Amino acid sequence: MEYTYQPEEYAKQLAEYYELEKLSFSPEDGREHIIAKLEERSVKKRVIADTANTMIREYIETFEKDPEAVTAEDAEKLDSFIRAMQTGQGLNSRCPDPAIMLRAQRIRKDYYEKNGDLEETVGCINNCNHYYLQLFAMHSSTFSGTPYREEALSLKDRFTELSAYRRAQFMTVVARMTAVQMRGFDSGDFSMDRVWEACSLQEELAEADRAFPPAGDPDPRAEASGVPPYYADMLLQNCEIQAVNTFCDYCVHEKDRGRIPDIGSMRPKISHILDRLRSDVENGRNLVGIPIHMELLLAMADLHLGNITKEEFFEKCDQFRHDALALDPRLQLIILSDVDNTYLTYLYKYSGLEPEKINSLCRARLDESLPRLLQTAKLANDIHFNAIPMKYVTCASYISRFSDFAGTVLDLSVYSDKALFIHTAMVREMSRAIFDHLIDEDPGFFTGVAGRDAEYIRDHKEEMRALLDDCCMYHDLGKFWMTDITDNSMRRLTDEEFSLIKEHPLRFDDVYARTDRSDERFMCIRDCALTHHLWHDGTRGYPAVPQTKNRPFADIIAIADGMDAATDFLGRPYNSGKNVDQLTEEFRAGSGTRYGPEAVAALSDRKVRDRLDYLINEGRKEIYYRIYAFNELPDII
Numbered sequence: 001m002e003y004t005y006q007p008e009e010y011a012k013q014l015a016e017y018y019e020l021e022k023l024s025f026s027p028e029d030g031r032e033h034i035i036a037k038l039e040e041r042s043v044k045k046r047v048i049a050d051t052a053n054t055m056i057r058e059y060i061e062t063f064e065k066d067p068e069a070v071t072a073e074d075a076e077k078l079d080s081f082i083r084a085m086q087t088g089q090g091l092n093s094r095c096p097d098p099a100i101m102l103r104a105q106r107i108r109k110d111y112y113e114k115n116g117d118l119e120e121t122v123g124c125i126n127n128c129n130h131y132y133l134q135l136f137a138m139h140s141s142t143f144s145g146t147p148y149r150e151e152a153l154s155l156k157d158r159f160t161e162l163s164a165y166r167r168a169q170f171m172t173v174v175a176r177m178t179a180v181q182m183r184g185f186d187s188g189d190f191s192m193d194r195v196w197e198a199c200s201l202q203e204e205l206a207e208a209d210r211a212f213p214p215a216g217d218p219d220p221r222a223e224a225s226g227v228p229p230y231y232a233d234m235l236l237q238n239c240e241i242q243a244v245n246t247f248c249d250y251c252v253h254e255k256d257r258g259r260i261p262d263i264g265s266m267r268p269k270i271s272h273i274l275d276r277l278r279s280d281v282e283n284g285r286n287l288v289g290i291p292i293h294m295e296l297l298l299a300m301a302d303l304h305l306g307n308i309t310k311e312e313f314f315e316k317c318d319q320f321r322h323d324a325l326a327l328d329p330r331l332q333l334i335i336l337s338d339v340d341n342t343y344l345t346y347l348y349k350y351s352g353l354e355p356e357k358i359n360s361l362c363r364a365r366l367d368e369s370l371p372r373l374l375q376t377a378k379l380a381n382d383i384h385f386n387a388i389p390m391k392y393v394t395c396a397s398y399i400s401r402f403s404d405f406a407g408t409v410l411d412l413s414v415y416s417d418k419a420l421f422i423h424t425a426m427v428r429e430m431s432r433a434i435f436d437h438l439i440d441e442d443p444g445f446f447t448g449v450a451g452r453d454a455e456y457i458r459d460h461k462e463e464m465r466a467l468l469d470d471c472c473m474y475h476d477l478g479k480f481w482m483t484d485i486t487d488n489s490m491r492r493l494t495d496e497e498f499s500l501i502k503e504h505p506l507r508f509d510d511v512y513a514r515t516d517r518s519d520e521r522f523m524c525i526r527d528c529a530l531t532h533h534l535w536h537d538g539t540r541g542y543p544a545v546p547q548t549k550n551r552p553f554a555d556i557i558a559i560a561d562g563m564d565a566a567t568d569f570l571g572r573p574y575n576s577g578k579n580v581d582q583l584t585e586e587f588r589a590g591s592g593t594r595y596g597p598e599a600v601a602a603l604s605d606r607k608v609r610d611r612l613d614y615l616i617n618e619g620r621k622e623i624y625y626r627i628y629a630f631n632e633l634p635d636i637i
């Protein structure tokens with residue numbers, strides 16, 4: 001196989017791309033300079049995208065189409081391709097592009113499996129599993145397990161044939177067998193038995209592993225990979241920590257569904273694990289993480305088992321918070337977000353306090369933590385830092401009135417992902433252009449939106465417009481959980497990434513599950529988030545849910561959304577380069593099926609078209625400038 005680029009090129013391009021993404025400015029830089037730099041960046045991104053897509057075609061798609069064509073040399077090349085991407089070591093290693101690495105690693109796995117190479121096959125299973133978890137366990141709220149679990153289990157009898165390095169990799173797969181997300185418990189494929197099974201298997205393997213002397217491994221990568229002599233113990237501890245975590249999540253999940261988990265039957269197993277973890281802590285053998293994390297986890301398990309009272313539990317949380325404040329700012333935030341998240345979640349679910357009291361405690365905690373968070377998020381300017389603001393969004397959602405925390409969510413999101421925030425702002429501006437025409441020409445079109453009748457709508461145009469503004473600002477809120485996927489514009493998205501992105505409209509409901517559903521304003525915002533990718537006639541798009549009375553707003557947002565994506569020349573390397581007239585033709589072609597006919601008809605109005613034309617070019621520059629220079633959204637463009 002002839003390759004256009006060396007295997008290391010992909011990692012190099014990706015690193016350059018991330019550098020470009022970090023671009024930041026201050027107001028002193030001036031509008032001209034900022035726009036010029038953003039335009040320059042867009043051109044560079046396009047070049048990077050061409051290289052990346054060429055590499056994906058040659059290194060991956062060729063072999064996906066024709067697995068028989070892989071030679072030993074190709075498999076080696078793919079190995080270099082993947083290695084160049086890996087940062088960090090062992091369980092903490094992260095890969096900036098798991099979707100592509102997963103595809104590359106699968107090709108290698110199939111090749112070595114076919115050739116009966118056990119050592120390499122185990123290595124590939126571990127890597128596939130690693131990327132699979134990074135992709136799905138992190139981004140899908142319905143995740144309930146990895147397909148590589150079965151593959152590893154089928155090879156467990158051959159564990160002792162493996163070199164030390166591969167044994168460590170094999171145990172890594174087992175250590176991660178229990179990964180599951182909250183909604184994953186609903187699918188029926190997960191049971192707590194899997195957790196106990198993974199722990200006892202890990203114990204068995206750790207014992208078998210200890211029987212081998214670590215020195216003299218024929219594989220030089222064992223040393224290079226930094227596998228420490230206590231690796232088996234570390235994995236066992238990691239497996240047990242995950243088991244406890246899953247146990248706590250399971251208890252919380254059952255509580256959410258109004259069920260009482262069958263703790264009695266689990267008690268011996270979980271107690272055995274807890275005893276061992278506790279003795280590890282007492283003997284200073286915390287091999288995996290940060291002591292406060294471990295203590296927090298033990299306290300959660302103790303609460304579920306009835307070993308401590310809820311009062312004792314909340315006291316402990318206060319103590320952990322106090323201890324966390326002594327850490328350095330970045331670490332402090334990582335710990336604090338977990339402690340706060342647990343405290344507020346458990347307060348909501350287990351304290352038995354009045355909702356008003358929970359609201360005020362929740363608000364007090366957020367008031368303490370958020371200024372710190374915003375400051376650090378601003379300094380970090382890092383997309384992988386996103387998980388922390390998202391934890392606080394979840395915390396904020398425990399406040400039952402949407403209006404009480406809506407602003408907080410937006411403040412957090414501007415630092416989490418500028419590209420998404422800018423998109424949101426563009427959708428708001430474009431939607432306003434369409435709305436202003438429709439509300440004057442055909443106010444009856446909006447009848448039913450937010451439960452309002454025709455008369456109210458005619459007399460309250462401003463209120464309706466303000467509501468649409470909010471619908472736009474929150475329409476893609478679910479994407480904040482997957483910005484490291486949505487921002488992968490340096491290449492075409494993979495099918496697996498698309499399937500994850502399709503979950504974003506549903507995420508809104510996950511976050512606001514506790515919000516008062518009788519609030520019509522809130523429900524309108526929610527319906528727009530839920531249905532903006534659903535076709536107007538409901539036949540296609542996602543998710544497949546019934547249309548709502550708020551469809552007129554969703555119709556407007558669907559058009560604004562498509563128009564921004566197709567014309568963003570400052571942020572995305574891919575845009576259609578089409579103007580408003582050309583896009584209008586496309587919307588007309590889908591009128592009545594994909595798009596709402598009234599919203600499409602508004603595009604025939606000259607004034608609407610002129611406004612959109614302005615927004616696509618000069619207006620867009622203004623929004624980019626304001627958000628890059630000031631981190632805030634101007635009210636009127």
Ligand SMILES: [Fe+2]
Pocket residue numbers: 475476504532533
């Ligand atoms: Fe969306």
Ligand SMILES: [Fe+2]
Pocket residue numbers: 423427475476561
């Ligand atoms: Fe969108």
